[in-house]
Amino acid sequence: MNDRHVVPVCLFVGRPSCLWVLSLFVGSACGKGVLVVNSSSMKLFVLRSALAVGALLSARGGFAAQPAPRVAVSSEPSASDKETARALFEAGDKAFKEKNFTAARKDFEAAYALVPVPSTGAALGRTLAELGLFLESRDVYLAVQRMPATKNEPAPFTKARKEAAERSKDLAKRIATLRLSIEGAPAGTPMQVFFDGDEVPAVAASLPRKVDPGRHAIVVKAPGYVDQVVTATVGEGATTELSVTLTKGGSASVVGVVCPASTLWDGKNCVSANVACPAGSKWSGQACVPNEVPIAPPDPMKTAGVPSCAAGSALIAGGTYSMGSAEAGDDERPAHPVTVGAFCMDRTEVSVEAFAKCAASGKCGEAGSDPACNGSSRPSHPANCVSARQAADYCGTVGKRLPTEEEWELAARGPAGRKYPWGDAVPSAQVCWQREKSEGTCEVGAFQAGASPEGVLDLTGNVLEWTSSKPCSYADANLCKEGRVVRGGSWYAAQPSGLRTTRRWDWPEFARLPILGFRCVAAPKSP
Numbered sequence: 310m311n312d313r314h315v316v317p318v319c320l321f322v323g324r325p326s327c328l329w330v331l332s333l334f335v336g337s338a339c340g341k342g343v344l345v346v347n348s349s350s351m352k353l354f355v356l357r358s359a360l361a362v363g364a365l366l367s368a369r370g371g372f373a374a375q376p377a378p379r380v381a382v383s384s385e386p387s388a389s390d391k392e393t394a395r396a397l398f399e400a401g402d403k404a405f406k407e408k409n410f411t412a413a414r415k416d417f418e419a420a421y422a423l424v425p426v427p428s429t430g431a432a433l434g435r436t437l438a439e440l441g442l443f444l445e446s447r448d449v450y451l452a453v454q455r456m457p458a459t460k461n462e463p464a465p466f467t468k469a470r471k472e473a474a475e476r477s478k479d480l481a482k483r484i485a486t487l488r489l490s491i492e493g494a495p496a497g498t499p500m501q502v503f504f505d506g507d508e509v510p511a512v513a514a515s516l517p518r519k520v521d522p523g524r525h526a527i528v529v530k531a532p533g534y535v536d537q538v539v540t541a542t543v544g545e546g547a548t549t550e551l552s553v554t555l556t557k558g559g560s561a562s563v564v565g566v567v568c569p570a571s572t573l574w575d576g577k578n579c580v581s582a583n584v585a586c587p588a589g590s591k592w593s594g595q596a597c598v599p600n601e602v603p604i605a606p607p608d609p610m611k612t613a614g615v616p617s618c619a620a621g622s623a624l625i626a627g628g629t630y631s632m633g634s635a636e637a638g639d640d641e642r643p644a645h646p647v648t649v650g651a652f653c654m655d656r657t658e659v660s661v662e663a664f665a666k667c668a669a670s671g672k673c674g675e676a677g678s679d680p681a682c683n684g685s686s687r688p689s690h691p692a693n694c695v696s697a698r699q700a701a702d703y704c705g706t707v708g709k710r711l712p713t714e715e716e717w718e719l720a721a722r723g724p725a726g727r728k729y730p731w732g733d734a735v736p737s738a739q740v741c742w743q744r745e746k747s748e749g750t751c752e753v754g755a756f757q758a759g760a761s762p763e764g765v766l767d768l769t770g771n772v773l774e775w776t777s778s779k780p781c782s783y784a785d786a787n788l789c790k791e792g793r794v795v796r797g798g799s800w801y802a803a804q805p806s807g808l809r810t811t812r813r814w815d816w817p818e819f820a821r822l823p824i825l826g827f828r829c830v831a832a833p834k835s836p
Contacts, residue, residue, distance in 0.1 A: 386424050393817060394424040401432060410439045411639060427453050427469035434476060443484045443521050450477035485543040487518045491529055493555035500531035500555075507804075522547075529553045616833030618653035623763040624833055625720045627651040632718055633783050634811040641811050645783055647715045654712065654720050655828040657753040657766050658774065661685070664692035664703055673702045681746055681823035689752045691772045691826040697793045697818040700775045700827035709829035714778035714794045714813070716830060720761065721768040721797070722810035730761040730768040735805055740770030742802040749823065750800050769798040769808040772826030780815030792817050799824035 386394070401416030417433035430453035437446035453473035458466075487504075491514065494500070502514040505525055509518075514529075526540045534555040543549045618624045627650040634641045661683045667673035676682060677694030695703075697711075704710050712720070721730045731739050739759035741751035754766045761768060768774075774797045781789040792815045798808035801824050806812070816825070 389819070390423055393820075394420040394429070397423070398429055398432070401436070405432070405436055405439075410436050414440060421449075425452075425456075427456055427466040427473070428463075430456075431469035431472045434473065438476070438480065441521055441523060443480050444519060447477050447480040447484065450474075450480070483522070483545040485520050485522050485546060486548040487520050487525060487527075487541070487543065488516075488548065488550050489514050489518075489527060489539075490550070490552045491515070491555065492552065494531055494534060498531050498534075498555075500529060500534075503528040503530075517548075527551060527553070529555065531555055533557060616651055616836055618833055619831070621656055622653040622831065623656050623720075623761075623765050625652050625654055625716070625763060625765075627719075628724065630719055630722075630724055631726060632715060632811075634809075637809070637811055640813050641783070643783055649713075649715050649719050651833050652712070652716055653831045653833050654716070654763075654765055655709075655830070656764055658691040658772060658826050658828045659700075659703060660688065660753050661690050661692050662688035664695065667703045667706050670706070672706050674699045677821040677823075679823060681749060682821075683750060683823075687750070690750045691753050691767070693750065693772050693823050693826045694821045695826070696821050697775045697816075699821075701777065703827075704829035707829065709831040711775055711777040711827060712830040714776045714796065717768075717774065717776050717796045718810060720763070720765055723762060728809055729759075730765070730810060731759050736770075736808050740798070740808060741767065741800050742770045742798060742808065744800045746801075748800070767797075769810070770802065771800055773797050773799045773814065773822075773824055775825065775827040780813070790815060795825060 397416045397420035401413045401420065404410070404413035404416060413436045414433070417429060417436055421429040421433050430449050434446045434449040434453070437443075437449060450473040453469060454477065456470070458470065489502075491500070491502075500511045502509050502511050504518060504520075504527055520543065522543055522545045524540060524542045526538060529537045534557060537553045537555060539551050539553055541549050541551055616624060627648070629646050629648045631644050632647045633644040635644045661676075664673060664676065665685065665688075668675050673695075676684075676692060676699070678684075679694060682694035683690045683692065692703075701711050721727075727733060729736060729739070736742065738756070740756055744751075750771055753771070756767065756770065759768075759770065760766050773795045776794045776796055778794045779789045780792055780794050781787075795814040795816050796812070798812070802808055816822075
């Protein structure tokens, strides 16, 4: 979940530099919380995606080095928020001791974003460092150091500040540096430069770039020139010089990349070059892997007796398909076949106006009131800040239900296994994303270019969406956690990876976040 969505709960307090220093994890003997306001460079995470977030859950482009958020003072977290943060911290601590650092990261990020205190920040910093994410770890430690100390603050907070100061200095020495020089083209030649899949301004490409130790790939594209790719593996604290020479032509040229036999470099991965795989499988770039099971959805215009859906809904043909990804995080693996019946899915997310009618009837409960939550002034925006139970209640009042995780992925991914609901094209103007807190959501259904082939809109972007499924392991369906699976990217997503159709997050059922909404599904009408 190398994207900013693993961070959604930070939106309970927005993206402010406002810090609540609470005696949260030091026992009931500690005093009440004290509101303090930090400098505008305070960094908040949103759960990873990504929850995540993703998801809480990355610089605009990753969990690393996020831009400093704008200041926005928020009210004190509620008792429920504090209890949730406490439970998340304890779960993260347990996962850390078991060396399950991926799980620990997710829990600590959620707790830190919900109630950012020094002790949780220090725990998150340690976890990120264990995962080799030195840039992110350093940023968290720096944020902890910037939290103003309060008089008679709990001892764990003071200890956490000291740890943050020591570890941030150590990490500064361990972070690697990449330098790139581009030759072969006249000055002023327009070009695109990508570091690990993220585009950077060409004028800044030659400047030293701080990176985590490990393997990195740089792609340089220019009109009339061959795309150039150079990769390098850098060690801790090392400075690595890379050079690219552009040449005229139209065929791919690769520098430093060695792909398996019968594969080619596509600028990011080794891809199939007509490798002969056994029937029912395809070349993944490294090996032959099972194909997604194709589905042939019926054409309502040509097939008699096809089920139909109510206005505002789209028919999603059922069948067996390959769910998950063999190339993503642990929670998305392994890819496995699932069978889903036909269903009707709302073309848009439930709007503020629609949910308000249910709330007014007393059947759904009121949505959250955080400043980042949509209110009556945004009737055509998606309803957010509602719990899983409130979402299910709404769907029930209109004769529908929340989708299962399997249904949601089929609707978003399709039988061919699309990377995004609209296809495999990199996200840009197809989706509501990369927005600031002051902007928030977009109107439902505003991004027609991001529609799925069936016409379902905003399956990624705008708000994450509740499902009715419990978070269970793909590897062992008996390994489940409490809460509910959440799917889709949000308006706060900063990186394309947070918008992929296979991304998963899980949240407590009572979570009410500005980046989280829902849509409903129903059984199709018989022909």
